[in-house]
Amino acid sequence: MAFSASGQSRTEGIGPANQYYPVHDFHDDFQVYDEGAKAYVPYIVEQHADQTALSTYIDLESNRHYNLLISTQQDGYLFINAALKRKLRAGTWYVFNIDSLYNVYRQPEVFLTLYGAPGLNDKSLFIGYPKSATQKPVILRDDNLSVRPRSFSVYSNFLGLGLVFLLATHAFLFSFYHRAFLRFYSLWDLLSLRSPEESFLINRPLSSTNVLFVLNLSFVIGYLLVFIQSQNLDVFVSARLLGGQTIASIIGEFIIVSGLTFMVLMGKYLALEVIGGLYKLQDAINIHFFKVLQSSMLFFTILTLLLVMVSYNTTTIIWSESVLLFPLLVFYLVRLAFLYIVIRSLEPIKNLYLFSYLCIVELIPLIIGLRFAL
Structure with missing residues (x-):
């Protein structure tokens, strides 16, 4: 379900050997646990720059057939639903098939936590789609918008x-x-x-x-x-x-x-x-x-x-x-x-x-x- 490689280019693609198109970037979705509020709150650079554990919800049901890509600049750890899953080596991309995650957890979404060096820039988390070998490279721009359905429970x-x-x-x-x-x-x-x-x-x-x-x-x-x-x-x-x-x-x-x-x-x-x-x-x-x-x-x-x-x-x-x-x-x-x-x-x-x-x-x-x- 996972493999690793190194390297990234934000202009041509992401992930191992730039072989994935980004579907969603979780850079602005991370949360941290606030002791005072006794709840998870959005990550704010000015307030949470020293936080070592960043968390977010991964919508598995709406992202079937895609992949989850994770990388950290320094060694860290990956937790899913508060359970330790693996150690993350610095500069290495880890790719997880979302269909496999959905079959394992049988939940529409999971709670993912990246633990390691403090700060947001150390961690990269994407939902991506592999490029076709016959397709021409698509130049990606940083101002692209990711439109996702609003999650709710009926x-x-x-x-x-x-x-x-x-x-x-x-x-x-x-x-x-x-x-x-x-x-x-x-x-x-x-x-x-x-x-x-x-x-x-x-x-x-x-x-x-x-x-x-x-x-x-x-x-x-x-x-x-x-x-x-x-x-x-x-x-x-x-x-x-x-x-x-x-x-x-x-x-x-x-x-x-x-x-x-x-x-x-x-x-x-x-x-x-x-x-x-x-x-x-x-x-x-x-x-x-x-x-x-x-x-x-x-x-x-x-x-x-x-x-x-x-x-x-x-x-x-x-x-x-x-x-x-x-x-x-x-x-x-x-x-x-x-x-x-x-x-x-x-x-x-x-x-x-x-x-x-x-x-x-x-x-x-x-x-x-x-x-x-x-």
Whole structure:
């Protein structure tokens, strides 16, 4: 993905042996970290002449099929997304294929940092295009303009509107189903092994109250999946359902994902009824389903809020599938062990039967889900 050479001429070309036409010069795009502001600010010669680390965002998605060219006059280091990638030797050009970078990082842009001698003149960073062997040399002038599309994320508006929508649905349930809301979102009630079977929530799992809370959980999971997609991560919804890049298409995708999630959650209760009947666990089915809903509401609501807060307060966070799959895997395994304890305390059943039942309704769907996620 990279090779090196020496030399540069700004009148005929750039890079190794002047073999590249410059597409964009990052000379005026560099940023430095300001301790006072706790954020990255534009590089100003008068203020930041002694800075040794200069950073900038590289738009990979808009510059496919081009190359990234890097050179420093003194030895330095290259960081991508805050991770050290290689040492830069003085006077040497390093050429990176942007398509390869895009395939490796799976992000529309990366955060690049050049560390070395202080000052801006020591560092050269370009996006370039190789010259054709049959083309005549093109004389380049320093007053050329580089016109690039303004980068923006269509997801930003939806994520804000989605949070307002979720706040409204939770407020509605809290106001009109106050007693049920307090039970579903009670950690103490969740950890209680002996839930009263005559409870209005447990005894009637398909009541309108329970169905509304299941629908609200579907909205939370749908929002979480769209948020994951906005970070260019291929988890569960790797293909864009509608393929559009407008706010209307994303709202449509959110509705579809939420609807599918709602059908899966309701279908799970029917599966519990069928499989529970085979293992003669009818008395534990409703409590099992109630505990699943309780734990899922608490976990996914907290996870969504944490991810949103982290994304809005951190600009250089590195998102990856493992960052999201790890808490999900831990949650499902802990919930599986907890459900075993709950049902074991309710039913005089052999461990082998109970373990087989939980494998079918909890562990096997988890394994299948991880298979599609990865």
